[in-house]
Amino acid sequence: MSTADGPDEQHRRSRRLETGWRFTRGDVDDGADPALDDSDWEAVEVPHDWSIEGPFDPDNPSEAAGGFAPEGVGWYRRDLPEDIEGEPTLRFDGVYRDFDVYVDGEHVGSRPYGYSTVNYDLSEFGVTGGETLAVRVANDEHPHTRWYTGSGIYRDVHLTETDPVSVAPFGTDVRTNAVNRQRAEVQVLTEVTNDDDEAVEVALETDILDADGEIVATAGDEATVEPGAFHEFEQRLSVADPERWTLDDPTRYFARSVVYREDGGDEGGSAALAVDDSVTPFGVRTFEWTADEAFFLNGEPVDMKGVNLHHDAGCLGAAVTERALERRLETLKELGCNAIRTAHNPPQPELLDLCDRMGFLVVDEVYDKWRHVGAEEWFDEWWDEDLSAMIDRDRNHPSIVLWSVGNENFDQGSDEMIEDLAMLTEAASEMDPTRPVTYGNPPWGDGTEGVVENIERVAEHVDVLVGNYQEHWYDDYREAGIDLPVLGSENRRFFRGADDEPLAFVPRNPWYDVEERDDVCGQFLWPGIDYLGEAREWPSKGWPTGLIDTTGAIKPSGRFHQAAWSEEPVVFAAAVDHDRERPACRPAWSGPPLSEHWNFPDREDSQGFVNVYTYTNAEEVELYQNDEYLGTQHADDYGPRPIEWYVPYESGTLRAVAKEDGEVVDEHELETAGEPAAVELSVDRETLAADGRDLVYVEATVVDDEGVRVPRADHEVDFAVSGAGEIAGVDNGNLDSDEPWVGESRSAYHGTCIAVVRADRDGGRVEIEAEADGLDGDGVTLPVGADGN
Incomplete structure (x- = not known):
């Protein structure tokens, strides 16, 4: 391997x-x-x-x-x-x-x-x-x-260069049709093409290799392939004692398909020569969507703790290499996220490879609005090829458990829309009969009755009912007789709807619409990570209400969901900061102006109070200011809402202590910062590969003499890179900034900014320095090598 x-x-x-x-x-x-x-x-x-x-x-x-x-x-x-x-x-x-x-x-x-x-x-x-x-x-x-x-x-x-007789691009389809603890029955469909000008006798040998590279099953077959044609081989193999692909242990197998063709041998004989081989990763797993008990992976119930992701990555724009994707998934994993919806288009293949290897479930989606937004002229000609391009390329990924053929058509529920939906879902089911098919329903209609009527029409043509911002209508769907699995395909991170209203401005975490119902399979928050576009008026450049900003930093609102999603003990304290600068956003996707700091000098002078939220999955939280006990509150008293406090402000520290059965399980502390004194660098990894693609994210933080981040610092930080790398982009998470994403400097925003440094192909060492006027600078040196050393 x-x-x-x-x-x-x-x-x-x-x-x-x-x-x-x-x-x-x-x-x-x-x-x-x-x-x-x-x-x-x-x-x-x-x-x-x-x-x-x-x-x-x-x-x-x-x-x-x-x-x-x-x-x-x-x-x-x-x-x-x-x-x-x-x-x-x-x-x-x-x-x-x-x-x-x-x-x-x-x-x-x-x-x-x-x-x-x-x-x-x-x-x-x-x-x-x-x-x-x-x-x-x-x-x-x-x-x-x-x-x-x-x-x-x-x-x-x-x-890619092959023999004229070869496996077609994305020509291998691996299906695990029957799986139990003793055996996995694997069906491999392989399309072999013949671009020669005469018929060829072809043999196909398929080996199944485990994660260690050991062959665990083999099959062979022969066929005559006519010139300019192809033959689809169907082979069935049996893997004993299979290791399942799970979220915690995403084990993969590999189907290696070797193509042999007859060639003239000595004295008129013939010999079979290996002329092509192709390796296809796959996973052994089962899944089931049910209308009453939600989603099962390998027979075990799994709630999807998901996010929607756009394809851009902050200062890198749309040109995103694997390390940037990996870092994003690592951060989402930290929050407890286990599922991705590729909103609203097929993702780059590296994202799916990472989801396979890291243990994420995926809703793979093609198209947004079908005939709208510029597609009117070419949709009829190209929809079939675009849909098959996604399914043929992606069908072997064990992470993918649902196809989505579109999202939020403006003509929701109309005859024309339903005809397109039926056309797309039927085609997707024929292209891949192993997975269900869905469509992203918008919350549109004339009141609850109109929304439900539209959903009823859609439900006739999908296998899983997914809804954008519709948690408050789930009971209405059931009362209307819709007997399909239900999934929240877009959910707000802080608010939800109520009755006929799409919004109810109460801080109820929408996760509990999954937690409290056996018949809901999960949620996908909008969005997981801030993205460019769908902006407000200039200078707004993007959508700023994700759990994670464009630099990769987790926001306090992200901790709200970490407390709901994570299986590890969590407590996080955030102060409501009405003076906090933040980008323009649509209020329905917003929330309180929360900050991770304890700098409110105006409150100290006026003996004022600070509103504080604590997020936890523990039984209770104790709060201390400058080590003085302020009180205890119990999570059960708040249910799906964060624990709320009003604290008489004093500079120093504010510490939240989470306890379970009387034992401390986690702590989080906010600290008052002094005057800016220095720029301090930190990096997200210690070595880089010399491949021209690998990245290191370098965070510059404005700190005081004690190393505490200064939350309102906005110094312009100048980055300098020498040696085996270059700056790929700079960012600070402020989508209202008018500073460029490609350059060598960026202003601190809430005390921090980043430079993304890309390794070269020669290797050696990359030196990164940062400085700002009036502050002490900092530097870091990293090795860049063929193997990251």
Whole structure:
């Protein structure tokens, strides 16, 4: 086993086309012409998002929906590798949007939807190596989205070279149809193509390897594959004593498919030669959605503690490498999150690989609003290919337990909408009969009766009923006779609805609509992490009400859900700070202005009180100010609400102590900061890999002489990086800031900001320094090596 992705593939070559790209903004009449002189174009690496580079401006046509980001048309060019051997296939994991691909000036293909993974067989164009690859990207027609998308080749590009007889791209479908403690029956469907000009005798050998690389089952089959055709092999294998894929122990297996073809041997005989192999990770697990007892994984009930995620990552924009995704999932895991909804488009494949390896359940979604938001002209032509692109690519991920074919159509419940829904759900069920299919229902209709009528129409065409902001209507759905599993696909983090009203401004954690009901499978908060786009008026750039901000810092509101979700003891104290600066947001998704500090000098002078919330999953919380006991409160007295206190302010410390059965299980302390004295650096890891993709997040905190964060500090912090790395972006979590995300400085926001540093490919050491006027600076040095050392 060579990598986290499983065994090496010996008979095919796959590589990412990351370097050697040249890029220009604006349209070029002869951009595909191999004779074009592009020497003055910008040198870039893929993945690349030109929108995040700015400038962000209120006059940009993306407007608030796109976060006021620049868009337009751009061209990419590079030479294909000279050493191509065999049949080349080019794969784009995501290009936003409406892109055209050319090889030596010849048009290869196009795609309007910006999130589909697309494969192009370059052998049809006589590619042998060294040809000019050109890609035109047109992200310029508005409106085409409701959020920030990024622009360009923002996901990876892969070149795969195989024998003419080979496993088709995403041509392996692994199904675990029957599983018990003694045995897992595995069905493997493998599509083998023959691009030769004559029929070929093909043998397919499939091995199942466990997590240690040991072969635990083998099957073989033979077939004649006609020229220009394909054959789907169906093989059934049995794995003894299977290890289940679970959230706590996400064990994976690997199906290795080796293709043999007959070749002429000595003296007129023949021999079978191995010409291709393909490795497909999968998991052995069962799941069941029920209408009365919710969701089961491997026979055990599991409540989905989920979040919705957009595809951008703060200062990186849409060009997000694996480490950034991993860090986000690590932080969500800390909160107790166990499920992701890919709102509202197929994610990059690395996210799904990480969910498989880290133990997250996934609702995989394609499309937002179908014929709306710029899709009217191409939806009918492309929906089937986009849907199959998602399902064929993603169907072997054990983390995925539900397909979603769309979200929040404006014409909810209309005849036209229901026809589209039926078309999409039926197609998805045919493409993958092993998983249920759903659609993200908006809370729209004329009062409760109208909402329920619309939901009844939808329920006839989905396997799981998911609802956005509809917790207060769950009983109405049951009374209407809807007998489907129910899941909250979008839920507010602090408020919920009541009766006919979509909002009830009472701090009831919507998690308890899952906790208190046996028939609700889980919730997905909107959103898990702040994202760009869907902004308010300038200078707002994005949606700021996530559990986690764009720097990766957990907000006090995130701790509210950690206390509800986590199985580990939790207590967290947060002060209501009405002077706290925070980005503009839609009030329905907001909450109190909570801060993790104890700096209220105006209250001390006036002998005022500070409103404090404590979040806990323990029985009781004791509160101490400067070690003076203030009182005890019990969580049961508050139910689904946070424990609330009114504290007569004194500078110093405020400490919350959580107890279970009289024993201390967790503590959290707020501390008063003095005057700013220094910038202090911290990093999220100690080593980096020299691969041009690995990242370290460097946090700069303005602290006082005692090392306490100064919560209202807004100093401009200058970062300097030398050696084996460069700054990929800077951020402070303030989505109303007019500072650029690409640069070498950023103002502190609530006392902190970050620089994201990307490793180079040469290795060595990267040195990172930070300074601010009037403050002591700080620095850190990290090794960068082939293996992270």
